[in-house]
Amino acid sequence: MRDQAERLRQIILHNKTRDTKTNLDNTSQLINKSKVLSVTSGKGGVGKTNFAINLSISLSKLGYKVVVFDADIGLANIDVILGIIPKYTIADVLDGSKNILDIMTEGPNGIKIIAGGSGIKSLVNLDSQKLDILTRQLQQLDNYADYIIIDTGAGLSNTVLNFVNSSDEVILITTPEPTSLTDVYAMIKTLRTNGGHNKLSVVINKVENSDEADEVFNRLSRVSHKFLNTTIEKLGFVNDSKLVMQSVKNQDPFILLYPNSSISKKINSIALKISGNQDTEDDGGIGNFVKRFRSLFSKGDT
Ligand SMILES: Nc1ncnc2c1ncn2[C@@H]1O[C@H](COP(=O)(O)OP(=O)(O)O)[C@@H](O)[C@H]1O
Ligand SMILES: [Mg+2]
Numbered sequence: 001m002r003d004q005a006e007r008l009r010q011i012i013l014h015n016k017t018r019d020t021k022t023n024l025d026n027t028s029q030l031i032n033k034s035k036v037l038s039v040t041s042g043k044g045g046v047g048k049t050n051f052a053i054n055l056s057i058s059l060s061k062l063g064y065k066v067v068v069f070d071a072d073i074g075l076a077n078i079d080v081i082l083g084i085i086p087k088y089t090i091a092d093v094l095d096g097s098k099n100i101l102d103i104m105t106e107g108p109n110g111i112k113i114i115a116g117g118s119g120i121k122s123l124v125n126l127d128s129q130k131l132d133i134l135t136r137q138l139q140q141l142d143n144y145a146d147y148i149i150i151d152t153g154a155g156l157s158n159t160v161l162n163f164v165n166s167s168d169e170v171i172l173i174t175t176p177e178p179t180s181l182t183d184v185y186a187m188i189k190t191l192r193t194n195g196g197h198n199k200l201s202v203v204i205n206k207v208e209n210s211d212e213a214d215e216v217f218n219r220l221s222r223v224s225h226k227f228l229n230t231t232i233e234k235l236g237f238v239n240d241s242k243l244v245m246q247s248v249k250n251q252d253p254f255i256l257l258y259p260n261s262s263i264s265k266k267i268n269s270i271a272l273k274i275s276g277n278q279d280t281e282d283d284g285g286i287g288n289f290v291k292r293f294r295s296l297f298s299k300g301d302t
Contacts, residue, residue, distance in 0.1 A: 033285025
């Protein structure tokens with residue numbers, strides 16, 4: 001734990017210095033590029049949205065600027081969990097009436113939320129004009145966010161599938177239940193057979209203890225390797241905890257409501273792992289995301 005606290009201090013200090021530099025630089029040539037992470041699963045109700053929000057806040061506490069894109073048509077949306085009412089959604093961007101920077105809603109701890117809302121349905125059949133609008137608008141986030149976290153639904157539309165496959169990293173959430181595991185395996189297969197080559201990380205949610213998490217991960221890793229020739233990485237696990245439901249009821253994320261709980265510490269160490277990875281990777285920001293996204297689109301639609 002002492003190690004974690006020390007790393008935390010260093011990262012926060014580093015990010016503060018970086019911010020000061022950025023502010024002093026009035027040419028507004030930002031060096032930082034966004035890293036795009038998709039949070040997805042095979043099965044619904046496994047904890048994607050709760051994970052995405054709490055991870056975002058944890059990264060934000062480390063001093064990173066985080067934008068969360070709610071791309072789930074499901075019922076438990078980010079705005080419901082946070083108790084906020086977004087004024088605009090991605091639909092207002094797609095119809096050309098709003099800029100992406102103007103539709104973001106302020107969430108806890110400075111995170112920004114892009115609501116998908118009814119706009120997610122229009123993402124299913126993007127014509128080339130809308131694809132242009134979307135990709136041009138997304139480019140703007142590069143100067144804005146360190147992390148863009150996409151919370152997806154379980155059943156992916158073509159566009160959201162392309163989002164996931166274009167991300168720098170896909171975070172797959174599964175629980176130890178056999179149904180969740182077979183569905184996440186099917187999801188890995190779908191991602192790989194639809195042109196994804198990006199990093200696949202796994203978070204095991206609602207586990208009893210670390211042994212169970214290890215066992216589940218190893219099983220998934222073995223079959224992915226054997227049958228899909230795919231390597232997956234273990235990002236971490238989160239225990240099954242009543243605090244999650246308590247925080248949902250309170251419409252206050254558990255990382256803020258119970259910052260010292262074991263589940264919050266698990267999320268913090270995942271955030272540290274993600275931000276630690278960033279420095280060693282050669283990631284080209286959202287420009288690369290957009291390039292990959294457009295190329296997947298032209299493959300899929302023609
Ligand atoms: N670690 C956990 N322990 C206990 N319950 C959890 C945990 N993570 C999520 N849940 C519960 O599971 C349900 C689904 O979570 P949610 O984040 O909405 O999933 P998804 O976005 O995958 O549909 C919620 O009722 C939430 O309270
Ligand atoms: Mg959800």
